[in-house]
Amino acid sequence: MDVGDIVGGYAGELSEFAAMVKGQPTQSMEQNSGYTLLYNAKSVNKKYVYVEALNSGSVTRSISHACDPNAAFMELQNRTSVKVLVKMIKDANAEAEITVNYGSER
Template identity: 55%
Template sequence: MEGQPAAMMKQNSGYTMLLHERSVTRMFVYVEVLKCGSTTRFLSHACDPNVAFFEMQNRTTVKELTITIKSVNAGTQLTVNYDKQI
């Protein structure tokens, strides 16, 4: 996967999720969770996760969805495998 240009990397807080897909205008798509985002920024890493990321593009908008991939009881920590999904 191609990474962000060096100039853009300087703006990252270290909590940036760079997505695999680019927008229809060929721009990099990423979520800077210190500045915006949802409760998904609190997901923890696990090798055997109970949620996964899925990208959805609708015209010029790209959304990152978090979907449960296992049964999850109330109060259970939500986990995702960062390795290959972002």
């Protein structure tokens, strides 16, 4: 895969939250791990949105963490619709494992 190639979409169950504990959005973005991701974009209702891919989603939920990844999560917004995609940030041969940086674990 080449730089800029889209691996696929990161899908799952969406949840909205009206508010977060002070500092939680920053902390959550740094600690995206497991199968849960916090969107940078808020919902049309101005709420925080999480996507939880533990019980449903696409093959991208199996992508491993790496401190020096070859792919990254990116948000693509089209009017009111936001999707999270996995995009290659480094070239990788066919045998290479695709990895992303989920942030610090603790």
